[in-house]
Amino acid sequence: MSEVSQEGTGRSAAGDAERATQLVARLDLTNLNDDCSEADVAGLIKRAETPVGPVAAICIWPRFVAFARRELSPHIRVATVVNFPHGGDDVEATLDETRQAIGDGADEIDLVIAYERVAEDPGFVEAQVRTIKAHCGGRPLKAILETGKLYDEATIERAALAALSGGADFLKTSTGKVEINATPASARILLEAIARDGRGVGFKPAGGIKTFEDADAYMTLAETICGTDYPTAERFRLGASGVLADLLAVAEGRERQSGKGGY
Template identity: 65%
Template sequence: MRDRADDARRLIACLDLTNLNETCTPADIDALVKRAQTPEGDVAAICIWPRFVAQARAILPETIHLATVVNFPAGGEDVEATVRETKQAVADGADEIDLVIAYRRVAADPAFVEAQVRAVKAAAGSARLKAILETGELTDPDLILSASEAALRGGADFLKTSTGKVPVSATPEAARILLQVIANGGGAVGFKPSGGIKTYEDAKLYRDMAEEVCGAGWPTPDRFRLGASGVLTDLLAVAGGDGRGGETSGY
C-alpha cells in the first residue's frame, strides 16, 4: 500500500494545473506558473487560454508541459477555425492541445467528430492532442462510448471527460467508459478526468480506477492527467503531512 504523502506527490506529478477563468489576467498566468513548481515537485502541465500561451512559454520550465484549449468551451463545428486556432497555439509554444469535440454531433454523425479530431491532430503536429468529450452533456453511456471511439479513430492521444464549464463534469461512470475504450485499444492512449476534482480522495479515485481498468503502473504522467486547479492545495497538504487544505473553488 502506498504511503499517503508519496501517493499525493505522484498525483501532483499527474496534474494539469488549470486556469480557464473568464477573468484570467497576465498576472494570473505568472502566478500559475509559479504555483506549478511546488515544494513537493512540479505538476505535469499547466492548461490555459490560447491568448496566454506565448507569455507562459517564455517563463515556464521545460520540465512542465504547456497545454491550451481550442474550440473551447462550446464544442462548435467550424473545423477550419479550430485548425487555425490550433496552428497558432502551437506556433506560440503549446505542446499539448485540449480540443472540445463537436459533441452535439455524436448521436447523428460520429464520422464528423472523427474527421474533426483527425484535422486538428494534423494541425497540432508533434503536440499531444487531448479530445474533450463533454461527457456530462452526452449523458447516455452509448453516446459516451461512441464519442470515445470516434476520437480514437481520429487519432486523439488522450480522452478527456469535460470542459469544467457545464453542470456535470467528470464522473466515475463516464470515466470507466473512457478507460475501457482505452484498454480495449491497447492502453496507448491517455486519460484525463477534469472538472469537479477537489480533494486527494477525488484524485485517487480516478487514478485507482485507471489502474484497475488499464493495469498496475499504467497511470503515469504520460498517460494519466488530472484537470483541476482547486485540488492542488489538498494534495500539498497530504504530501506535507499537514492539516487538510480542502480548497473547493475553481476548475
C-alpha cells in the same frame, strides 16, 4: 460534496503522502476562467513549481501561451484549449486556433469535439479529431468529450470511439464549464474504451476534482481498468486547479482544509 469519494484509502499516512506526490506530478494546473489575466497566469506558473516537485503542465487560454512558454520552466508543459468551450463544428476556425497555439509554443492541445453531433454523426467527430491531430506537429492531442452533455452511456462510448478512431492521444472528460463534469461512471466508459483500443491512449478527468480522495479514486480506477503501470504522467492527467492545495497538504503531512476548489 465531491463527485468522487472513498472511505479511506487503506494506505498509511506515508503511503498517502507518496500517492499525493505522484498525483501532483500528473496535474494539469488549470486556469480557464473567463476573467483570467496575464497576472493570473503568472501566479499559476509560480504555483506549478511545488515543494514536492513540478506539476505536469499548466492548462490555459491560447492568448497566454506565448507568455507562459517564455516564463515557465522547460520541464513543465504548456497545454491550451481549442474549440473551447462550446465544441462547435467550424473545423477551419479550430485549425487556425491550433496553428497559432503551436506557433506560440504550446506543448499540448486540448480540443473540444463537436459533441452535439456525436449521436447522429460520429464520423464528423472522427474526421474533426483526425484533421486537428494532423496539424499538431506531433504534440499530444487531448479530445475533450464533454461527457456531462452526452447524457447516456451509449453516446459517451460513441464519442470515445470516434475520438480514438481519429487518433486522439488522450480522452478527456470535460471542459469544467458545464453542470456535470468528470464522474466515475463516465471515467469508466472512457477507460474501458482506451483499454480495448490497446494503444496506450491517455486519460484526463477534468472538473469537480477537489480533494486528494477524488484524484486518488480516478488514478485507482485507471490502474484497475488499464493496469497498474498505465497511469504515468504521459498517460494520466488530472484537469484541476483547486485540488493542488489538498494534494500538497497530504504530501507534506500537514493539516487539510475542507476540500474546496475551482475547475
